Amino acid sequence: MTAEIFRIGFLPLVDAALPILAHELGFAAREGIAIEPVRDMTWATVRDRLIFGQTDAAHMIAPLAIATTLGRDRPAVPLAVPFVLGLNGNAVTFSTRLANAVGLTEELGDPAQIGAALKRLADARAASGKPLRFGVVHRYSSHNYMLRYWLAGVGIRPDQDVEIVVTSPPFAADALAAGDVDGICVGEPWNSIAVDRGVGHIALATAQIWRRGVEKVLAMRATLLDERREAVEALVRALHGAAEHFVAPGAAEESADILARPEYLDAPRDAVLRAITDRIRLVPGGEPLHYPDFMFQYREAANFPWRSQAAWLYSQMVRWDYMTFDEGDAAAANNTFRPDIYRAALAGSSAPLPGASSKLEGGLAEPIGAGSTQGRLTLGADRFFDGRAFDPDDIETYLAELP
Template sequence: MTTPLFRIGFLPLVDAALPILAREQGFAAREGIEIALVRDMTWATVRDRLLYGHTDAAHMIAPLAIATTLGRGRPPVALSVPFVLGLNGNAVTVSAALAEAIGLGTALGDPAALGSRLRDVALARVAAAKPLRFGVVHRYSSHNYMLRYWLAAVGIRPDRDVEIVVTSPPFAADALAAGEVDGICVGEPWNSIAVDRGVGRIALVTAQIWRRGVEKVLAMRSEMLAERRDEVHALLRALHAAAEHFVRLDAAEESAAILARPEYLGGRVDTVLRAITDRIRLAQGGDTLHVPDFMFQYREAANFPWRSQAAWLYSQMARWDDLPVTPHDAQAAQDVFRPDVYRAALAGSAATLPGASSKLEGAVSAPTAAGSTQGRLLLEGDHFFDGRAFDPDDIAGYLASLP
């Protein structure tokens, strides 16, 4: 009998860890499936391989799965997200010149205070007809939306007071070094690579903007999910086992060594290890700083695809594409995330399964017990830096309240 095979596309990022570890540590084999990994350099290529059947699933930026389903920028193709591969793990890294101009110290900046200083610089640069330029990894990425959310909240108008362009993660540090951009918002290890090369300094991590912001997901064509439901369940169980392994401190060095291999990230083991263990070096030659929950994984049902997370991403898509919020699109966006598949795959396992499929995002300020159908679920702080909360049942009202 042939072993079911999943070809999974990915970019060389630390948060591609779960499918890599599921393959390398035997979790996929234990579930009776095989994983073949396909490395790419841009998110557009990862998406296109998936759409045209060159891969069966993909490590993907969450908003791109929604944009693809809604037909933003191309004919629509229905994608499904039954598993979240991780929360946060990104940073805003700026050039040495901009770091000096906004007074970066030896610690991470406060988003509000740092944003105020950045606004002064941004407006001065606009007046001089030399606007600041930031690079993000894709138009439909959480990097883009997190950066824009922060800038707008501190009084900087994206696309007017600053320019935002696209640069692929593996080339982000090069773009910073060449002076093509003044800052980047990208995932690890590419911020740390910019720091270690001396071409950038980390100003903020995205966990400071939204404490539990959804980042990468496992995406697949909805028709494939329907055709291979039992095999997909096995894949999700393998990924969940890999997530549990990933957060073990005694496994960190081995995981970093695997991820750093040439066929995966192709980077330094110590750079990958820093990201895995929530340690960040802000400036070349500086000490490492422990940033709790920098790259959040496994705990608090972090891999559960909350429909409210999809709704927040849709709200930002409507906001920055300047499109009206419609009930049809809001429903379609939330339907991309599939908590029903997650629950079905992990029922009877040791996984914690939330009872609800949606929640108020940004409303938890202290450890809070939440309803679950399996296991005990305790949610910790998930706040936005500006203190707002997002109600997925009132997207239009939420958008109306934003600056």
């Protein structure tokens, strides 16, 4: 019997690891399916391949799945997200010139203090008619929303005090080197590559902005999910197996070897390995700094598609597209994330399954036990840097209180 094939689009990023490892290490084959990775260079191309049927699923920035469902920038195509491919794993990297100007050190600093120094410079540059410019990977990306959330939280007005433009991850270090941007917010290994090339200095890990921020997801057309439900559940199980292996002791070296290959990331193995093992080199030639949970996988049901994560992303879409909150759009955004598929796929396994599909985001300062329908579940600290919490049932009040 021929295995069902999933062509999965991806960008050359460390957090594309799970579909690649599920393919390379046999987790897909064990579930009776096959994965064919399809490498692209921009998120727009990944999206277009998916919606026009050239791929079956995609490694995708979470907000883009929601924007595609809602018809932002193009006609709407409903997508479904049955699995989260990882939390965090991004960084904000300044050009070496900007890093020196704001006084960055060889340690990860406090987001508020770095922000205060950046605000003084941003104000001066804006007054001179030459505002600072930051690059993000897509308008509808967690990178864009994390960067904007931090900037606004320290008193810097995105689109007024600073410019924010789009640059593809593989070209982010080039943009810094050319002086096209003063800073980038991008996934690994491209921050590390900028540092290793001597053109960047990592200022913050995005985990410092939101400790458990949702990042990449597995996205597919909602119609395909309905048509191939059993195969999709097998794919979820394969990715879950790959996630468990990814965090297993001793697995990092093998994972880095695979991901660094030309057909995948085509990147220095050491930069890939550092990201996998939560080590960040902040400055050229510096010793890598260990930052726990820089790239968060598997534990605490990290791959579960919480609808409250989708709701937060929608709140930022409303905020930064300068839209009015719409209950119908909010519901459609939430329903893009499909915890029901995740639960169905992993029922009867050893995976902890949350009992709820939504939760207060940013409300935990320390680990706490959480209700589950299967297994024991602990959720860790998930604070936002400014101490705010997000109630997915009261988005309008949340938006009204933001700076």
